[in-house]
Amino acid sequence: xxxxxxxxxQVGALLSxxxxxxxxxxHADFMGIGGGGGPYLEVENGTIVVPExxxxxxxxxxxxxxxxxxxxxxxxSGVGAYAMRENLENFSSMVHVHGFISDDxxxxxxxxxxxxxxxxxxxxxxxxxxCNLNIARVRSIFNGHIFLQMFPxxxxxxxxxxxxxxxxxxxxxxxFLIWYNQILSNECxxxxxENNAKLISYSDLFFKNGFTQSxxxxxxxxxxxxxxxKLFWEQFARLYL
Amino acid sequence: xKSEGYPxxxxxxxxxLSVLDIMIYxxxxxxYMIKIWTKLKKIMNKPExxxxxxxxxxxxxxxxFWRTAIADQPPNNLISFWNPKFxxxxxxxxxxxxxxxxxxxxxxxxxxxxxxxxxxxxPQSINSDIRRHYNxxxxxxxxxxxxxxxxLRQWLSWALNNSTMSQEVWTDGCRFFDPFRPRIAPNGFExxxxxxxxxxxxLSKLLTCIKSADIFVFTLGLTECWRNTDGYEYPxxxxxxxGSFDSSRHFFKNLDYHEVFAGLESSIAMIRSINANxxxxxxxxxxxxxxxxxxxxxxxxxxxSKSILRAVVGDLASSSDYIDYFPSYELAxxxxxxxxxxxENLRTVSSSGVSFIMDHFFSGIGDDAISNMxxxxxxxxxxxxxxxxxxxxxxxxxxxxxxxxx
Numbered sequence: 029x030x031x032x033x034x035x036x037x038q039v040g041a042l043l044s045x046x047x048x049x050x051x052x053x054x055h056a057d058f059m060g061i062g063g064g065g066g067p068y069l070e071v072e073n074g075t076i077v078v079p080e081x082x083x084x085x086x087x088x089x090x091x092x093x094x095x096x097x098x099x100x101x102x103x104x105s106g107v108g109a110y111a112m113r114e115n116l117e118n119f120s121s122m123v124h125v126h127g128f129i130s131d132d133x134x135x136x137x138x139x140x141x142x143x144x145x146x147x148x149x150x151x152x153x154x155x156x157x158x159c160n161l162n163i164a165r166v167r168s169i170f171n172g173h174i175f176l177q178m179f180p181x182x183x184x185x186x187x188x189x190x191x192x193x194x195x196x197x198x199x200x201x202x203x204f205l206i207w208y209n210q211i212l213s214n215e216c217x218x219x220x221x222e223n224n225a226k227l228i229s230y231s232d233l234f235f236k237n238g239f240t241q242s243x244x245x246x247x248x249x250x251x252x253x254x255x256x257x258k259l260f261w262e263q264f265a266r267l268y269l
Numbered sequence: 270x271k272s273e274g275y276p277x278x279x280x281x282x283x284x285x286l287s288v289l290d291i292m293i294y295x296x297x298x299x300x301y302m303i304k305i306w307t308k309l310k311k312i313m314n315k316p317e318x319x320x321x322x323x324x325x326x327x328x329x330x331x332x333x334f335w336r337t338a339i340a341d342q343p344p345n346n347l348i349s350f351w352n353p354k355f356x357x358x359x360x361x362x363x364x365x366x367x368x369x370x371x372x373x374x375x376x377x378x379x380x381x382x383x384x385x386x387x388x389x390x391x392p393q394s395i396n397s398d399i400r401r402h403y404n405x406x407x408x409x410x411x412x413x414x415x416x417x418x419x420x421l422r423q424w425l426s427w428a429l430n431n432s433t434m435s436q437e438v439w440t441d442g443c444r445f446f447d448p449f450r451p452r453i454a455p456n457g458f459e460x461x462x463x464x465x466x467x468x469x470x471x472l473s474k475l476l477t478c479i480k481s482a483d484i485f486v487f488t489l490g491l492t493e494c495w496r497n498t499d500g501y502e503y504p505x506x507x508x509x510x511x512g513s514f515d516s517s518r519h520f521f522k523n524l525d526y527h528e529v530f531a532g533l534e535s536s537i538a539m540i541r542s543i544n545a546n547x548x549x550x551x552x553x554x555x556x557x558x559x560x561x562x563x564x565x566x567x568x569x570x571x572x573x574s575k576s577i578l579r580a581v582v583g584d585l586a587s588s589s590d591y592i593d594y595f596p597s598y599e600l601a602x603x604x605x606x607x608x609x610x611x612x613e614n615l616r617t618v619s620s621s622g623v624s625f626i627m628d629h630f631f632s633g634i635g636d637d638a639i640s641n642m643x644x645x646x647x648x649x650x651x652x653x654x655x656x657x658x659x660x661x662x663x664x665x666x667x668x669x670x671x672x673x674x675x
Contacts, residue, residue, distance in 0.1 A: 131466060142459065143463065
């Protein structure tokens with residue numbers, strides 16, 4: 029299978045994991061463009077315009093367009109909703125949710141909302157992100173398989189990050205992430221079905237108590253290491269090769 | 270612009286033009302011609318030699334006489350209608366609470382660049398439809414409509430002491446509803462805990478917003494209310510929107526003057542105990558009762574209810590230099606204006622009615638700027654549903670449940 033992997037910074041873990049699997053029966057080219065909600069993919073005549081800031085893997089380096097007609101499949105990496113960081117303006121980095129936070133901490137929160145409201149806002153948020161709009165854009169020029177890889181949940185070290193925007197304790201955050209991931213997965217499945225794409229669900233090997241397991245962590249709790257990428261490709265191979 | 274039946278500018282004789290210059294001063298809505306005519310008429314009728322006043326009425330200004338203040342006025346402008354007791358400036362932190370009409374005040378304040386303070390809010394990145402759907406941006410905190418002074422007192426006492434808060438929860442078997450703001454969460458809450466926690470957030474925000482407020486605006490709506498045998502008051506009769514009616518626990522109460530007065534007086538005392546510098550601006554909602562349980566005709570019941578509210582705010586406002594009254598009720602119900610003020614249902618206030626009322630408010634505080642409500646406003650007013658100006662009126666739901674209307 030020849031596959032074109034396109035996405036945001038989440039492409040990094042997939043590329044480094046792919047390199048750890050020389051025997052895998054997939055030929056993959058990679059294009060990553062940094063920026064959590066993106067990238068914005070411009071499609072034209074069956075090709076994807078390579079943005080100026082794009083990082084390309086060796087076999088496609090230097091191209092100004094990726095011709096999807098040369099691939100059996102496209103894997104869109106980093107769909108769903110991006111990292112929660114204090115400096116980001118998106119609502120999910122600002123809002124706490126009832127049911128995951130104790131009474132005594134509520135007064136420390138500027139925004140606390142019900143689960144229903146959060147769910148509605150998250151669905152609305154997801155619909156507007158380029159990383160998800162790209163699914164329809166790619167489908168408009170490509171008839172082959174489209175696979176989707178969601179943003180992973182953070183590792184537990186997120187609690188120690190300077191830009192961690194919440195007052196949740198670890199156990200509270202874990203429960204929240206399980207719930208959050210479920211909503212996101214459901215939304216991604218809906219978008220996938222609308223575009224005849226397939227969401228690659230993470231198996232239990234990736235997560236523990238709501239978090240991505242610490243062994244996959246980099247210095248940044250929202251970006252994973254090569255082991256994570258390797259595990260992803262192994263799961264992909266098991267399901268689709 | 271020519272107005273049927275009014276003298277036109279070209280009719281004025283040349284030697285009166287110097288007088289005209291003095292007479293032309295800015296009117297609400299930018300209308301100059303009508304003002305000129307009004308003044309001219311007065312001058313034309315004025316005796317050449319002013320006689321010495323022979324009684325106390327002789328020297329009163331135009332606004333004191335029905336003919337000059339009302340009958341001779343064009344239908345969209347009352348001169349010198351309201352002179353506020355205290356300054357209201359754009360930088361002042363203004364918080365708004367009360368019946369559904371109060372929602373218009375907040376939005377108009379915001380649209381004209383005033384500091385309408387919303388303490389319980391959502392990030393702007395959440396779209397306005399969702400914010401409105403979940404009843405954000407209606408009042409300064411999510412109390413929902415507070416129709417009576419006793420309900421205001423109840424909210425304030427809970428905010429000051431959470432332990433006095435009712436623990437009552439309504440459920441339909443799946444979702445949970447707050448009896449004291451039954452429509453605040455469109456499909457109810459997921460659990461009893463979520464509902465109570467959400468109310469505690471509101472109470473906490475209520476305290477915070479009063480602490481930082483310069484002006485507390487409260488619109489009185491009703492005297493009729495429903496209470497339970499534990500002594501708590503509901504904004505809506507149980508069973509009409511959510512919950513179920515239990516005649517052994519729930520009873521009707523029509524507050525009299527003394528009860529309304531006591532409710533408002535103690536509410537203001539609590540507000541001032543939180544913030545000793547806050548000023549209070551009271552209004553009476555012009556919106557008639559949707560339904561009455563008093564046994565009277567709804568028109569008579571409305572008059573009774575509004576009369577009491579109006580009398581109470583008048584008495585309280587005249588008793589203190591930090592309490593003022595803005596006569597929104599009078600503006601909506603003066604004989605000439607009424608046809609334009611209300612929607613076809615003769616109950617809800619039309620968009621033009623809101624503008625008319627609020628134009629007089631802003632004119633009173635010395636701001637004749639045109640409302641910026643619309644594209645640039647951060648609050649997008651929804652398309653009016655039939656007879657609706659965008660405000661959420663819980664009591665309007667009663668109409669939908671009225672057997673006679675089915």
